[in-house]
Amino acid sequence: MSAASPIPFSTVTELTELAPGCFAAQLSDRWTIAGKPNGGYLLALLGKAAVSLDTHPHVIAASAHYLRSPEPGPVTVNVEVLRGGRSASQLRAWMAQDGRPCVEALITTSVLDADVEPYWDCGLPEPGTGAHEHAVRIPSVNPMGTPIAIMDQVELRIDPATLGFASGRPSGAGLLRGWLSLPAAEPFDPVSLLYAVDAFPPATFDIELTGWVPTLELTAYVRALPAPGPVRVLHRAQLVSGQLVDETCYVWDCAGRLVAQGTQLAAIRLG
Amino acid sequence: MSAASPIPFSTVTELTELAPGCFAAQLSDRWTIAGKPNGGYLLALLGKAAVSLDTHPHVIAASAHYLRSPEPGPVTVNVEVLRGGRSASQLRAWMAQDGRPCVEALITTSVLDADVEPYWDCGLPEPGTGAHEHAVRIPSVNPMGTPIAIMDQVELRIDPATLGFASGRPSGAGLLRGWLSLPAAEPFDPVSLLYAVDAFPPATFDIELTGWVPTLELTAYVRALPAPGPVRVLHRAQLVSGQLVDETCYVWDCAGRLVAQGTQLAAIRLG
Numbered sequence: 001m002s003a004a005s006p007i008p009f010s011t012v013t014e015l016t017e018l019a020p021g022c023f024a025a026q027l028s029d030r031w032t033i034a035g036k037p038n039g040g041y042l043l044a045l046l047g048k049a050a051v052s053l054d055t056h057p058h059v060i061a062a063s064a065h066y067l068r069s070p071e072p073g074p075v076t077v078n079v080e081v082l083r084g085g086r087s088a089s090q091l092r093a094w095m096a097q098d099g100r101p102c103v104e105a106l107i108t109t110s111v112l113d114a115d116v117e118p119y120w121d122c123g124l125p126e127p128g129t130g131a132h133e134h135a136v137r138i139p140s141v142n143p144m145g146t147p148i149a150i151m152d153q154v155e156l157r158i159d160p161a162t163l164g165f166a167s168g169r170p171s172g173a174g175l176l177r178g179w180l181s182l183p184a185a186e187p188f189d190p191v192s193l194l195y196a197v198d199a200f201p202p203a204t205f206d207i208e209l210t211g212w213v214p215t216l217e218l219t220a221y222v223r224a225l226p227a228p229g230p231v232r233v234l235h236r237a238q239l240v241s242g243q244l245v246d247e248t249c250y251v252w253d254c255a256g257r258l259v260a261q262g263t264q265l266a267a268i269r270l271g
Numbered sequence: 272m273s274a275a276s277p278i279p280f281s282t283v284t285e286l287t288e289l290a291p292g293c294f295a296a297q298l299s300d301r302w303t304i305a306g307k308p309n310g311g312y313l314l315a316l317l318g319k320a321a322v323s324l325d326t327h328p329h330v331i332a333a334s335a336h337y338l339r340s341p342e343p344g345p346v347t348v349n350v351e352v353l354r355g356g357r358s359a360s361q362l363r364a365w366m367a368q369d370g371r372p373c374v375e376a377l378i379t380t381s382v383l384d385a386d387v388e389p390y391w392d393c394g395l396p397e398p399g400t401g402a403h404e405h406a407v408r409i410p411s412v413n414p415m416g417t418p419i420a421i422m423d424q425v426e427l428r429i430d431p432a433t434l435g436f437a438s439g440r441p442s443g444a445g446l447l448r449g450w451l452s453l454p455a456a457e458p459f460d461p462v463s464l465l466y467a468v469d470a471f472p473p474a475t476f477d478i479e480l481t482g483w484v485p486t487l488e489l490t491a492y493v494r495a496l497p498a499p500g501p502v503r504v505l506h507r508a509q510l511v512s513g514q515l516v517d518e519t520c521y522v523w524d525c526a527g528r529l530v531a532q533g534t535q536l537a538a539i540r541l542g
Contacts, residue, residue, distance in 0.1 A: 060515070060536070061487060061536045106334060106375060106376075113513055117512075119541055120445070120478055121510040216332055217334060217377075217492075219334055221488070238395055263490060
């Protein structure tokens with residue numbers, strides 16, 4: 001298998017049960033950015049562990065606080081039911097490497113109805129109209145020469161209208177639009193949507209190119225079961241202040257339904 | 272003291288240390304909505320316990336998952352440092368009543384610089400221009416006759432332009448604007464801002480009046496130290512689907528600086 005051969009998401013999120021609520025996992029060295037596993041990938045592993053406990057089948061809300069970035073390789077994932085309810089359950093999940101905690105999350109699970117129609121919305125951004133085939137695939141080396149191995153795994157395409165950052169001409173709007181597909185076109189589910197809300201480059205690249213923008217906190221809501229196919233993503237920054245930025249992310253399935261939302265607080269050196 | 276006498280926020284969030292990281296608190300029966308303590312008030316208690324551990328002085332991010340609603344009265348609050356870092360620390364805090372967990376939160380603490388100027392923002396809603404004195408104070412009984420005791424404690428004023436719900440004429444925009452003050456004009460701080468992001472009535476009241484809209488998950492980011500005085504609040508719903516709604520909340524100090532943001536997922540019976 002060449003370095004760039006895609007490994008399915010279901011493979012890089014495999015969990016081996018060691019004891020009730022305790023799992024072993026292997027963080028893939030290919031699902032990395034500058035050698036570090038993507039934060040949404042880590043949250044998806046915690047979400048997968050949570051739904052494996054059979055409280056309810058779908059993650060509907062997950063909030064992660066990132067303690068330290070693990071290296072690719074073996075980790076343990078623990079998950080504990082805080083309350084098992086009729087319509088929703090809450091769980092705590094955490095990942096450790098070499099006995100050191102890396103990320104902890106609180107997760108609410110429930111049942112998402114495949115047939116539900118949205119009742120009301122207002123103020124959501126437009127998903128955009130750019131076609132998948134016109135969007136530009138992000139390569140696995142960024143404009144600053146940093147290896148982004150994960151881009152050989154997923155297919156992340158950016159709408160040309162928001163691609164200025166890649167040629168050193170950020171628009172200043174702090175907004176990226178595009179598409180995301182898992183390797184081998186594996187359909188998204190509520191667990192992989194936890195990755196999708198953190199998959200895009202920092203929206204701040206459309207303000208100014210910087211080094212790594214490490215996530216401190218990431219909250220994801222999964223709002224519907226996605227139709228198969230690539231998802232549309234809008235990722236935008238809101239406020240940069242005191243070397244922190246908050247970013248919001250919206251994910252629509254290819255039928256145009258909002259399926260996930262993310263909000264994160266990240267550290268950044270700007271200004 | 273009459274039933275309506277305001278009790279300071281610092282009093283209703285008093286913590287008595289029982290052991291390292293373990294505190295007793297009394298949930299006030301006046302900081303309630305239909306007899307149940309407000310969810311942001313509970314998160315503020317967890318945040319206060321977190322900063323009392325002296326890792327860093329300010330909560331900058333807090334994510335709570337609500338397990339069951341406690342009654343007014345005694346609770347215990349536990350807090351544990353997950354990682355104490357140089358620039359930020361992460362903690363886990365939880366509240367229990369009669370030995371049953373009620374709410375658990377992950378909290379990141381750091382230092383907010385009083386003098387920092389925002390570097391960049393885009394897409395933030397406007398704070399609005401409605402004057403404090405023209406906004407209408409919300410009474411402690413809602414239009415459906417439900418007692419909202421907390422409204423005799425805080426001063427929550429709604430801009431007349433978004434007050435249609437109170438007379439049975441919601442605008443359909445799912446948006447409320449107004450002002451919030453703590454009892455006796457106590458200045459806000461990062462801990463009480465955790466309450467502020469959940470203080471307003473459900474933004475869905477501006478779509479359709481319903482019963483209680485219980486919060487499942489609440490994430491708050493504190494972005495700056497607030498100037499003394501009332502804060503401006505914009506609280507809006509985004510998507511109602513499958514009997515869940517997500518709401519976002521923006522809080523500005525009276526100098527016009529965005530000091531806190533909240534996002535929540537709540538259960539609702541609409542449609």
